[in-house]
Amino acid sequence: MMRLGVIADDFTGATDIASFLVENGLSTVQLNGVPPADYQVEAEAVVISLKSRSCPAPQAVADALNALEWLKRRSCRQFYFKYCSTFDSTAQGNIGPVTDALLAALGETQTVISPALPVNGRTVYQGYLFVMDQLLSESGMRHHPVTPMTDSNLLRVMEQQAQGRSGLIPAAIMDQGAEAVKRQLNALRRDGVRYAVLDTLHEQHLLTQGEAVRDMKLVTGGSGLAIGLARQLSQGRPPRTAQAAGAPRGGPAVVLSGSCSVMTNKQVARYRQQAPGQAIDVERCMAGDEALAEYARALRQWVESQSQGTLAPMIYATSEPETLRQIQQKWGAEASSQAVEQLFAAVARHLQDAGFQRFIIAGGETSSIVVQTLGIRAFHIGPTISPGVPWVRSIDHPLSLALKSGNFGDENFFARAQQEFV
Numbered sequence: 001m002m003r004l005g006v007i008a009d010d011f012t013g014a015t016d017i018a019s020f021l022v023e024n025g026l027s028t029v030q031l032n033g034v035p036p037a038d039y040q041v042e043a044e045a046v047v048i049s050l051k052s053r054s055c056p057a058p059q060a061v062a063d064a065l066n067a068l069e070w071l072k073r074r075s076c077r078q079f080y081f082k083y084c085s086t087f088d089s090t091a092q093g094n095i096g097p098v099t100d101a102l103l104a105a106l107g108e109t110q111t112v113i114s115p116a117l118p119v120n121g122r123t124v125y126q127g128y129l130f131v132m133d134q135l136l137s138e139s140g141m142r143h144h145p146v147t148p149m150t151d152s153n154l155l156r157v158m159e160q161q162a163q164g165r166s167g168l169i170p171a172a173i174m175d176q177g178a179e180a181v182k183r184q185l186n187a188l189r190r191d192g193v194r195y196a197v198l199d200t201l202h203e204q205h206l207l208t209q210g211e212a213v214r215d216m217k218l219v220t221g222g223s224g225l226a227i228g229l230a231r232q233l234s235q236g237r238p239p240r241t242a243q244a245a246g247a248p249r250g251g252p253a254v255v256l257s258g259s260c261s262v263m264t265n266k267q268v269a270r271y272r273q274q275a276p277g278q279a280i281d282v283e284r285c286m287a288g289d290e291a292l293a294e295y296a297r298a299l300r301q302w303v304e305s306q307s308q309g310t311l312a313p314m315i316y317a318t319s320e321p322e323t324l325r326q327i328q329q330k331w332g333a334e335a336s337s338q339a340v341e342q343l344f345a346a347v348a349r350h351l352q353d354a355g356f357q358r359f360i361i362a363g364g365e366t367s368s369i370v371v372q373t374l375g376i377r378a379f380h381i382g383p384t385i386s387p388g389v390p391w392v393r394s395i396d397h398p399l400s401l402a403l404k405s406g407n408f409g410d411e412n413f414f415a416r417a418q419q420e421f422v
């Protein structure tokens, strides 16, 4: 029985929520894009990952409705629209239009807005979203290159994007428990409020929210609300059974790091002291298709020659901001990042052919391109390595992957993913 269908607006965001679902007892499969109508999946929760976060609203709406249709055909009982815990949306914003379209398609008039993930420092108070100790609009997100967030008030942001009105369920009501939250949701509904923004200061608030919305047809949020909801749907079942299908295989492993985030830079620096590493030479990626193919073959040979140690060899494009700035100035940001992605794709394909079975990958775009290249359409979600980063096991191929969002994980992530789980 499919209890929950999640429509996620990006790839590592999908893996993030899937990880919280299994950790709270629901067996979960992630699908990369909407599969054909006859594709069979056995799981209590299904997460469909889209690439719609920075799309224009009409495209994002069409993708979300397509995913909804697939889930509805499987008699899915409840639906969850997953967006970023920092509410990333363009100036034209597609979170509002997608929410409106899903509500209309399900014949519903109200949903909740809950992006919070306190374990990663995202909280909501009086409807304002905080990143650690800063308002969203005063955090680094105000400079985001694609989705700069200059307003932290979620009621306002929603009303600017969507057709209906927003209302708030404040922390004081959240503290009173699920029955009080349900009463407030009903009161807001009577007042014609379509989007109820949920204050969230800590995990207990997420558990209260899960109980309050367990019968709501459509919920929306980051991955935190999934903690509360999964606890309800699994009735508190321990995670071990749900995670079993995604447990990592043994076999040769490699680390591919394509993120330049602050945390990934720290992780790469630490791992270089523990295992063999090879930095990517961007110039060789930019020298045309043949040179790139030749470079990928050379890297395959290097990885194979290094894979006798206890920890997997690493290939990394990860660079400090100043180095990256120089690369981008010389080659162009778009062209250099695409060439690096192509190189990772080619190397991953070679290593798959060479029998590598575990890929540890850093960066959302990098993960997405590698998964696509390896021909992975769906995977079971396994045990959590760090909050929001699980091991996953492909359904279509004998492969296990750890797909890390740029800023997620601790400094020792790459080594821990291998030492503590296989």
Ligand SMILES: Nc1ncnc2c1ncn2[C@@H]1O[C@H](COP(=O)(O)OP(=O)(O)OP(=O)(O)O)[C@@H](O)[C@H]1O
Binding pocket: 012, 258, 259, 260, 261, 282, 317, 318, 319, 324, 327, 336, 337, 338, 340, 341, 362, 363, 364, 365, 366, 367, 404, 405, 406, 407
């Ligand atoms: N040295 C480099 N020179 C040029 N481009 C690079 C370099 N290193 C990485 N890139 C590119 O930067 C982009 C990083 O995006 P990616 O989504 O993989 O990481 P991220 O943004 O840190 O992760 P997330 O999206 O999970 O936050 C990729 O397109 C990658 O190819």
Ligand SMILES: O=C(O)[C@@H](O)C(=O)CO
Binding pocket: 010, 012, 013, 014, 016, 017, 083, 084, 085, 086, 222, 223, 364, 388, 405
């Ligand atoms: O919610 C988050 O912060 C993450 O799942 C994410 O979406 C990162 O892209």
